[in-house]
Amino acid sequence: MTPRRQRMFMLAAMIVAVGASVFFALRALHGELLYYLTPTQVAEGRAPTSGDFRLGGLVLPGSVRRHPGSMTVRFVLTDGHHSIPVVFTGVLPDLFRPGQGVVARGDLVKGTFVANEILAKHGPGYHPPGIHSRYNAPHIPGSLPGGTTALVTRP
Amino acid sequence: MSGRWSRWIHRWASPPYFYRVSRPWGRAFAVVSFVAIAIGLYGGLWLAPPDFQQGNGFRIIYMHVPSAWMSLFIFVFLAVCGLIGLIWRIKLAHAMASAAAPIGAAFTAITLVTGSLWAKPMWGTFWVWDARLTSELILFFLYLGVIALSRSFENPQTGDRAAAILAIVGAVDVPIIHYSVDWWQTLHQGSIFRGNPFDGHLHTTVAPSMLWPLLVMWLGFMCYFGALVLWRARSEILLRQLDTDWAREAVGAP
Structure with missing residues (x-):
């Protein structure tokens, strides 16, 4: 694996990890963070x-x-x-x-x-x-x- | 995938080549930007009719909405520059990000200030902590973070890489800002564009007579960004490469 490809994978892994944690955090907050109730x-x-x-x-x-x-x-x-x-x-x-x-x-x-x-x-x-x-x-x-x-x- | 892409990127990333070709491009962007903003302001402030409920007060939309779009676009630009800089080790990408970040921060500040001035007469308050306003404020702090981080290390390369990683991670705020008005109940109204642009169902909630100056202003702001980022990146790479022959020649140093 070339160093460049290695960096690509590192960044891709970081993006997936951050994306997944934010996705689950947002799912948990889906019903909250409401400015008002109907x-x-x-x-x-x-x-x-x-x-x-x-x-x-x-x-x-x-x-x-x-x-x-x-x-x-x-x-x-x-x-x-x-x-x-x-x-x-x-x-x-x-x-x-x-x-x-x-x-x-x-x-x-x-x-x-x-x-x-x-x-x-x-x-x-x-x-x-x-x-x-x-x-x-x-x-x-x-x-x-x-x-x-x-x-x-x-x- | 690396062969053709890498060649293309590396040719453009050569600082002397970039320094040479960016000058006419920057001037072209500046001319289009000036013309578009002049037409957009005339269209928005004089030709567009008053709004059915906000009267002439709605005209601040011609600053607020294009600035907001720019604040999102420039952060994506930072993240893409960061990826190119980290993966291909291209110094020009970091110089471009460094040139773009303060422009993005300025557009975000304009978005927040014009939004606040617009909210007071229409909503009845300068600020609320709803999902849209809060996520846009977080974007402003992310810009400040990227700017501060890139200057926080003795080795400028370390600063570039740290700022690039923050830009890539922080870009997650961009879709959150965009979809905040759909995902959560906010005081801020929904998006003025609806549907999917790729299946032909895109439509807008704005009358055509009010929409075209908005799009022209957006074109003007994009070109303004293009001109300014090239101009700033030119100075940035000169500063970064002052120890090279081409840069010394470019600034007329002996």
């Missing part, structure tokens, strides 16, 4: 029993209620299979609107998610106004493609 994952009991966590989903159209004279807003967060009512007092991101994806941080109090921070999670679609794209809403795992448009028109 309402379905919360229903499966994956949310912590105490303390804050992040809840992500789509703002159900028609569910947004603002309290006159206060900064409090109530809406329903859904992934199409499960829904959780959310209450939040504070400044919403500009992109907040019905059908939009949001990630809320807070905890569950008697079935209502009391949020202390709301971030917008928009979809990967970019286009001028007036065009319908199924990428307008972000993809929430477990939900139907097309966001809440598909949700609300579903029988």
Whole structure:
């Protein structure tokens, strides 16, 4: 075996070893490293029993209620299979609107998610106004493609 | 496999030959880069329509996304240079990696800064520790690690080899960054390209009127990298070979 070929094999072995360890590490972390949980994952009991966590989903159209004279807003967060009512007092991101994806941080109090921070999670679609794209809403795992448009028109 | 490949690599790897041919190539890259970035910026900032939800704020995409692509591409470039340098013992490959690493670090920094400035008005925060942002930040530290490691040894060859190994191992972060938005639930939105480019099912989530300036900017950034890496590699091999006749002649030393 020439020295060059030997170096090739050494490097190939190193790449395989590193690749395999990273592959198994990532497999183990597949269900973790989630920035947010969906309402379905919360229903499966994956949310912590105490303390804050992040809840992500789509703002159900028609569910947004603002309290006159206060900064409090109530809406329903859904992934199409499960829904959780959310209450939040504070400044919403500009992109907040019905059908939009949001990630809320807070905890569950008697079935209502009391949020202390709301971030917008928009979809990967970019286009001028007036065009319908199924990428307008972000993809929430477990939900139907097309966001809440598909949700609300579903029988 | 080593015969033809090795001959081709060794011819290009001859420092005097590289020093001679890299000059016109570098200039060509620089000209294309200048023209493409000018057209891309004009297309992105003036011709492309405002976005349906982000208005004019989306235009930072024309810096952010091509920079992000470059940050991934240049790290793969480092890993390939490292492999060539380690297997064929080609010094030029290490010089190229050494020239490319700071450029890649700069593109990664631009990606992180523009992303942060974009996230604040749209998402509502400068930074989140989701899988996409965190893996891109790790890439920035990997670049710094490669740069630091190559300069940490008294023997420059040892530094080159250590940096090459870190680049090869660290390249595992590149697919992780790319697929992070599919593998984990992130705040960052999904990729703007979907499907497989090899079976004809590749499609994009961006309207054509907004997409073309993005691709032109990417071409401009690639050529900018090509020009800059050749220019920096030329200085690098001159410095490394100052004890040879051709290099002394090239810089006009007696």
